[in-house]
Structures are given as structure tokens and as C-alpha cells.
Amino acid sequence: MRMLILSGKKALQKQIKNIRPLEKTIDEYIKVRTNYQILFLYYDISNKYRIKPVKKKAEAIRGYVSQVEKKTGLFDFLLLLGGDDVIPFFRLNNPCDDADERVLSDSPYSSRDENYIVPERSCARIPDDGSIDFMIKQFAKSKPAYEKSFGLTANVWRRASENVYRPVGNPKELKTSPPVTSDKFKKRWLQKKDYLYFNVHGSKISANWYGQQGGAYPVAMEPSTIEDASGIVASEACYGAYIIRKTEEDAISLKFLDEDKVLGFCGSTTIAYGPVAPPSSEADLFVKYFFEYLKQGLTLGESFKNAKLDFARKALRRHGFLDDDDKKTLLQFVLYGDPTLRVRDVTLRS
Amino acid sequence: MLIKRAQIERIKRKIAQDYPEFKGIEPKITEKEVSPQDDIYRKLKLGVQKQFRHIYRLKFTKVVETADRVPIDRILMVTLNEDFEIIKIIESR
Numbered sequence: 001m002r003m004l005i006l007s008g009k010k011a012l013q014k015q016i017k018n019i020r021p022l023e024k025t026i027d028e029y030i031k032v033r034t035n036y037q038i039l040f041l042y043y044d045i046s047n048k049y050r051i052k053p054v055k056k057k058a059e060a061i062r063g064y065v066s067q068v069e070k071k072t073g074l075f076d077f078l079l080l081l082g083g084d085d086v087i088p089f090f091r092l093n094n095p096c097d098d099a100d101e102r103v104l105s106d107s108p109y110s111s112r113d114e115n116y117i118v119p120e121r122s123c124a125r126i127p128d129d130g131s132i133d134f135m136i137k138q139f140a141k142s143k144p145a146y147e148k149s150f151g152l153t154a155n156v157w158r159r160a161s162e163n164v165y166r167p168v169g170n171p172k173e174l175k176t177s178p179p180v181t182s183d184k185f186k187k188r189w190l191q192k193k194d195y196l197y198f199n200v201h202g203s204k205i206s207a208n209w210y211g212q213q214g215g216a217y218p219v220a221m222e223p224s225t226i227e228d229a230s231g232i233v234a235s236e237a238c239y240g241a242y243i244i245r246k247t248e249e250d251a252i253s254l255k256f257l258d259e260d261k262v263l264g265f266c267g268s269t270t271i272a273y274g275p276v277a278p279p280s281s282e283a284d285l286f287v288k289y290f291f292e293y294l295k296q297g298l299t300l301g302e303s304f305k306n307a308k309l310d311f312a313r314k315a316l317r318r319h320g321f322l323d324d325d326d327k328k329t330l331l332q333f334v335l336y337g338d339p340t341l342r343v344r345d346v347t348l349r350s
Numbered sequence: 351m352l353i354k355r356a357q358i359e360r361i362k363r364k365i366a367q368d369y370p371e372f373k374g375i376e377p378k379i380t381e382k383e384v385s386p387q388d389d390i391y392r393k394l395k396l397g398v399q400k401q402f403r404h405i406y407r408l409k410f411t412k413v414v415e416t417a418d419r420v421p422i423d424r425i426l427m428v429t430l431n432e433d434f435e436i437i438k439i440i441e442s443r
Contacts, residue, residue: 097407098425113393118393118394200443202443206416206418206420208418210417210422214370215414219416219417236443237443238442271442272443273425273427274443275439275440275441276439276441281438309394319438320401320403321384321387321403323429325429
């Protein structure tokens with residue numbers, strides 16, 4: 001398996017100042033991961049492959065990845081190192097008629113042609129969170145196998161959520177909000193778990209996630225709810241993976257990633273959709289497939305890519321076409337964390 | 351073919367019954383011709399689809415306020431096929 005780790009040196013330095021300890025960590029990571037052929041490059045610095053450095057523009061960086069592939073061979077994994085200020089998200093036209101002007105997406109980075117909907121590479125991102133410690137931590141994640149999961153759903157979506165959660169946990173054990181609210185949330189629910197699933201409301205301007213029953217929208221959880229959490233996190237919340245100008249204090253996604261035993265975070269950068277009841281579609285269907293592949297023992301990156309492929313195939317078989325919501329779902333979900341990790345590994349590396 | 355008022359009213363009644371929070375909201379109606387998505391079929395190694403499809407969307411929207419006073423857009427979308435049958439109902443998360 002081949003992986004390209006890509007960042008922008010100047011932009012990264014601006015975010016985390018001294019980048020040398022991170023470079024050292026990546027060098028160690030490459031040495032330890034002997035089953036992978038890994039290249040670590042900066043898109044804005046000349047290298048031995050004589051690829052012309054490019055500016056901090058999403059399309060130019062995507063072109064840079066293509067150039068690296070032309071010179072060195074195809075990559076199975078692409079790991080983007082840094083947040084939007086280091087490697088910008090693509091701002092794609094929103095296929096849906098909703099409040100999002102653009103869809104923040106990493107999908108074009110995962111595609112070799114102009115059809116961004118269908119990925120060819122497993123693409124993930126390690127945000128910088130303005131902290132070198134946060135970034136270094138992502139390369140040293142491990143957790144024991146606990147054989148336990150946790151799921152939280154808005155009360156109104158209980159039936160739909162049970163269908164998504166079934167591959168990784170007992171649907172009857174799903175918590176619902178209400179009655180669960182942030183002040184009743186037990187931190188231990190997130191501890192010693194393999195899979196963490198959330199089907200709740202989210203907002204671009206709030207740090208919190210919300211439940212729903214009828215017209216009541218209680219705060220279901222907030223960043224401070226998370227302590228010693230573990231596992232892979234998949235969230236369907238609107239803006240669950242929106243991290244621009246956010247930190248671990250006001251983004252649940254970054255707070256999860258700041259935990260030593262949270263392997264990664266899969267979520268949506270914009271308004272996401274799903275059904276009230278089975279059959280699963282949109283965000284529900286995507287997360288369900290993601291869980292199924294993780295459960296089979298695939299890496300986070302492979303599970304993420306395969307879930308998108310299966311999602312597209314399923315939608316085409318159901319209706320004969322991908323509609324606007326299907327397309328938005330495929331573009332808006334992003335994966336944060338090391339894409340080579342597996343949930344079922346007991347010890348990942350020293 | 352234009353969707354008839356009676357068909358819209360039928361869907362509004364269903365939404366009011368199954369999704370009471372959207373009761374009384376007038377949907378925004380759009381129709382769209384979906385051209386064959388050959389490139390997607392090809393990339394997924396599926397047989398190429400040649401058919402044009404016609405779909406209708408009824409979008410119900412409202413803004414709600416959470417317990418901590420954050421406004422949230424609530425969107426419910428109903429998709430109909432050429433025969434005005436509901437093929438999908440989804441909500442914003």
C-alpha cells in the first residue's frame with residue numbers, strides 16, 4: 001500500500017510555529033509503518049522529484065498530487081496535513097437548495113478525474129487545531145479492543161438510527177435525546193468503546209449537538225462532555241466536521257480528535273440529510289456502510305472510500321440516478337485522522 | 351407534466367400527519383430532469399444508464415430554536431418520481 005502525506009510548509013509553520021518535532025514524528029511513523037510505502041512532501045517546497053511547487057490553492061494542490069503520482073506511481077491513501085489554512089477544503093457548488101452557499105469538501109483530492117463524486121483514493125485529513133501537540137498525537141493513536149459501542153440519536157430518529165447502529169452495536173442500547181441532555185450525559189458512556197455513533201442536530205454557529213422530540217431541541221452533548229473517550233467517531237450532525245476558525249473548545253470533532261484513544265472522526269462539513277425511518281438513505285446509509293467496513297477490519301481510509309462507492313451504487317440501483325441530496329452527501333462527508341488505522345487493532349505501534 | 355394542486359395537497363396532508371412539526375408549511379416545489387449520469391455509471395463499472403428521468407421536489411423549511419437559543423434550519427424534502435409517487439422523504443440533521 002502507498003500513501004502520500006502532504007502539507008504546505010509555510011502555512012503549517014504559520015499555524016503551529018516550530019514544525020521540526022512534527023517532521024521528526026512523521027519520519028518515525030514512516031520508519032515504523034514498514035507495510036506501507038509512504039512519501040511525505042510539502043506542496044510549496046522543491047523536492048527530489050522535480051515537481052514545481054504550487055500555491056495554497058485547492059485546485060493547484062490537487063494538481064500537485066497528480067504530478068506526484070505521475071512521477072512515483074499511484075497512491076492508495078492521501079493524508080492531508082493541516083486545516084483549511086494549510087490545505088484548503090474545496091468550495092464546491094452545493095447540489096442542494098439549502099442554506100449552504102458552498103460545500104466544503106475533500107472529495108476532489110480523492111479523485112483522479114473531474115468526477116469528484118466517486119473516489120479512487122482513500123483521503124483523510126489531520127487538522128492542525130493550531131497546535132503541534134494535537135497534530136503529533138494523531139500519529140501515535142492506539143486503543144485496546146473493547147468490543148463495546150455507544151450510540152446517541154435524536155429521539156425522533158430512533159428507528160432510522162437503529163438501522164445504522166446495528167453493524168456495530170445493539171440497537172436497543174442506543175441512547176436517545178431527550179431524555180438524554182448534556183447535563184445528564186455520563187462521560188463514561190464514551191469511554192472504553194470501539195465505535196461512537198451520533199445521529200443528532202448540529203449547527204455551524206454552536207459548539208453543541210442537539211436532540212429532538214417534537215418541537216423540543218435540547219442540548220444533547222457539548223465539547224466538555226468528552227473525557228477519555230475512545231474509538232472511531234461517526235456523526236451525522238449538520239456541520240459535525242465543520243472546523244473553520246474553530247478549536248477543540250468549540251468543535252466537538254476537534255475535541256474528540258484531541259483524545260488519545262479516539263482514532264478518527266467522520267462527519268459532515270455542511271447541512272446533512274437522512275430519513276426518519278428505515279430504509280437508510282443519505283447520511284444514514286453512508287455511515288452504516290462505513291461501520292460495516294470498519295467492522296470487517298478494513299482501515300479507516302478504506303472503509304471511508306468503500307462506503308462512498310457503495311453509497312453511490314446503492315442510490316443508482318434504487319432510483320437509477322444520484323439526486324442532489326445523494327451528491328451532497330458524497331461530497332460533504334470528510335474523514336479526520338490517520339487513515340491507515342483499524343478499529344480492531346489491539347496494539348497499533350509502539 | 352406539471353404536478354397538480356390536488357397531488358400537492360395530498361402530500362401536504364401526509365407530511366402534516368407523519369411530520370407534524372412541518373404542518374401548515376407551504377412547500378417550495380421544483381421539477382427537474384435528470385440526465386443520464388454516464389460518467390458515474392462508468393466510474394462505478396455499472397452498465398451505462400441511458401434514460402432521462404423526471405423528478406419533483408417539495409421542500410418544507412422552517413427555523414427552530416434550540417434549548418440554548420441557537421437557530422437551526424429544519425428542512426424536509428419529499429422526492430416524487432414521474433408518476434408523482436413518493437420515492438424519498440428526508441430531513442436535515
